[in-house]
Amino acid sequence: MEKIPGIRDIHDAAKRIKPFIHRTPVLTSSAVNALVQAELFFKCENFQKTGAFKARGALNAVFSLSEKECARGVATHSSGNHAAALAYAAGLRGMQAHIVMPENAPLIKQKAVRGYGGAITFCRPTLEARETTLQQIVNDTGAVFIHPYNDYRIITGQGTAALELLEAKNNLDMVLTPVGGGGLTSGSALAVKAFSPKTKMIAVEPENADDAFRSFTAGHLIPSVNPKTIADGLLTSLGDKTFPIIQKYCDAIVTVREEEIVDAMRLIWERMKIIVEPSSAVPLAAVLNGKIEAAGKRIGLIVSGGNTELDKLPWR
């Protein structure tokens, strides 16, 4: 599947991963709706297996492998949700997952990977160290590298969340996703434009890690350099597979400030009684702060995950 995938690939992914994922609920809040004078539909991937949408892509990639590839295992570098998701998916297929993590990765993320049976190799916390360590593992074990987002199997897997949202709620005026490396956004954009062409597809990004916004505007990839944002799932930059899809199918990319993300996150916790990680609050931050014309609209928001450190809440 090396040409740009289509809706059929997303339907195939949905079928492939169905036994292993939750069809997550779409929640609404009359209090939040009243506040923004719009109808918001939150697709709650914080309730997904492994606590994030990443399970979808990882499962689709792992269950797309041939039997022969299976015997070799999979490998990736990640300190976040993709690491746990890949370990989870590999475990279900009875194969080994090798995860390269920086030595300063949060204990809770290490524990999650180990809990799903993944084998962790630590490295120094630089991109170079991650890549050379990963290459070493691939050389030694023959494991198949599964990139966190720049991979069509991952992209189509992530697109299944938006597909479920569109199946559950019709006539959405727009769908919003947070954007980091662009796996969720490109998959969602493919699903939205095929399933409901008149629905606008908008990605929302932290101003402090705005490579997608700048790349989209410039028309060519401009990676972020050392971005810093509370939305730690969105530090990565678009890749050469996610960017063209986003460029073609997204209607807009808007950015939000750090304090807007924190306020939106707190609002979700307080009013909706669900735990979401900072990255998940980024789309709502755009609605709350007038970055999007929301009044009177029906808006779907993909809540990306719920894995956050309860001992380090950003409003303290």
Next chain:
Amino acid sequence: MEKIPGIRDIHDAAKRIKPFIHRTPVLTSSAVNALVQAELFFKCENFQKTGAFKARGALNAVFSLSEKECARGVATHSSGNHAAALAYAAGLRGMQAHIVMPENAPLIKQKAVRGYGGAITFCRPTLEARETTLQQIVNDTGAVFIHPYNDYRIITGQGTAALELLEAKNNLDMVLTPVGGGGLTSGSALAVKAFSPKTKMIAVEPENADDAFRSFTAGHLIPSVNPKTIADGLLTSLGDKTFPIIQKYCDAIVTVREEEIVDAMRLIWERMKIIVEPSSAVPLAAVLNGKIEAAGKRIGLIVSGGNTELDKLPWR
């Protein structure tokens, strides 16, 4: 309705309040199930209107009033979820709610009551001051006093949560509720024993506020004196209407320690990604700490609410 109510009264309550409440979801967690080797079904009243099951009882009481009573308004004393619930219910029926609150009541609770249009009268933080202030308001306005739990309209309203749980999940071996004043527990016990007689009904109480446990064991009411527990919804003692129902229909009352409540609360937040208040974690604490024979059982747990101060989390 001054004889002990029955399942028909709970069905009537369910019909009466249906337009104004959420039919809350029943969530499961494979991680938590694996930990306790049982199947747990969480009836999520933290997602209920006003953030707690209390909306059910308050709505049933308010919508049971005659037109004449309506004109007089309702009144109660509460610093907790009943205050907001009564203000919410009264607002929906277009009548005034007078809420007596201690002057040290949390700002967030005051805000909730005002947000629903309730009128707050402050008093000193003693039971005596609460009662005399309330009496004064009733004398002045003619408002109908709606007790937080010792009232059959409240009891049958609260019973609708267990009814929904039993309708959604059959063959439960037991249903667990937290117990404070006993409104939720007595209503649930009535529903459970009528709807599914072989299902055991068990109440769980903080050891630090164990009047229900002691009263149940002694066979007569023994109120708590100045109890202190993190489960601030469970400080109240049983009343003369809730106790006889609990005595007749509960199979057991067990107690849990403070640190067991905090650990259970954190487990729910971390694994289930939902925000629950400490009182809501009390039933799970009993399962986690072997207070109940849970292995292999199908267990329903009523999650009472999600109103907790995000700036004062108990594990910090």
